[in-house]
């Protein structure tokens with residue numbers, strides 16, 4: 351598999367009657383399963399890909415599960431990871447030296463800021479909820495609308511965004527080059543002084559180290575005792591209700607575009623539709639991409655409230671029950687919601703420390 355098919359391929363029609371949940375699931379398996387490992391080479395029998403994290407299905411302890419365990423990233427350059435970590439926490443990447451990547455992607459807070467919308471320089475409020483950087487390396491695209499193709503490319507976004515770091519490469523590089531110690535670190539590692547591509551390279555390498563294997567990964571690799579009975583019951587419901595049609599693969603999401611409101615119009619009840627609500631439409635300009643978003647990863651989701659691109663769901667219970675309503679056309683019984691939430695907690699992993 352080389353290229354990723356156009357997003358419309360993945361987008362389900364918003365018709366209640368067209369697809370019952372069973373048909374929906376069948377369709378989902380046929381359509382989505384081959385893409386479960388995104389655009390990496392994982393289906394080709396490769397054990398780890400260059401950018402890591404995805405095992406070959408044949409080698410799995412539980413090969414028929416729609417979720418895949420994270421593989422440790424064995425080919426990272428530790429010196430780049432260390433430099434990238436430093437830059438990720440460096441406020442000089444912002445115009446007035448007040449905001450670092452970590453301001454909005456706090457690694458001790460699930461890799462985000464727990465706000466509905468983030469605050470950038472001068473306390474300016476952004477337009478969309480900050481996703482976690484944890485396991486972002488496993489996403490097939492970056493950003494809610496998938497407008498960025500790689501972690502390297504993504505770095506330039508917040509640096510230039512007036513509501514985030516409000517700076518420019520020229521400003522950032524000039525500041526970094528005044529720091530003799532930092533400059534010698536770059537020269538030792540890259541044989542060159544700080545430059546945009548090198549800052550991008552180091553930060554992306556650091557982000558590739560932010561994989562968080564969880565108890566679910568232990569279960570997926572064969573440890574029956576890793577999940578409690580409640581969590582296993584929740585996982586069974588997660589599959590039975592069809593959540594895995596969209597949240598699947600190594601990142602439990604992050605490998606498909608889907609409309610928010612497949613079975614019922616989520617946006618109909620909103621007082622106003624913002625540009626951010628248009629999702630992938632902003633990238634492609636195609637009508638069928640209106641309100642289409644990258645399906646978010648559910649790894650560490652118990653730590654990343656509030657939920658959805660608009661931060662509208664304050665609790666995980668609320669998010670899960672809205673997913674039932676808008677994506678699957680079912681009002682999930684309270685007990686199912688609670689069990690699914692119990693399962694989602696098993697997706698919280700260890701954040702690697704330096």
Ligand code: HEC
Pocket residue numbers: 438443449450451452453454455468469470471476478479480481482483486489491492493494495501504505508509513514515553557
């Ligand atoms: C002011 C807050 C803020 C700052 C500073 C910030 N981000 Fe973000 N980050 C966000 C928001 C909000 C989004 C979602 C934007 C969107 O999808 O349109 C995001 C998205 C991302 C994503 C995509 C994740 C995904 O699942 O799609 C990555 C990776 C990321 N940021 C890394 C970084 C890095 C690296 C830096 C520093 C160079 C940084 N961010 C600085 C708020 C911030």
Ligand code: HEC
Pocket residue numbers: 588591592593594595596597608609610612643644645646647648651654656657658659660666669670673674677678690
């Ligand atoms: C048809 C695809 C699809 C199905 C089925 C689906 N989801 Fe989602 N899910 C999405 C999309 C797309 C989003 C992002 C919506 C947004 O914010 O715009 C999302 C968001 C979420 C979020 C919020 C994540 C975050 O970080 O904000 C949770 C939690 C979630 N889904 C859980 C579930 C559960 C549990 C099920 C099954 C009951 C489910 N989903 C079924 C596509 C789907």
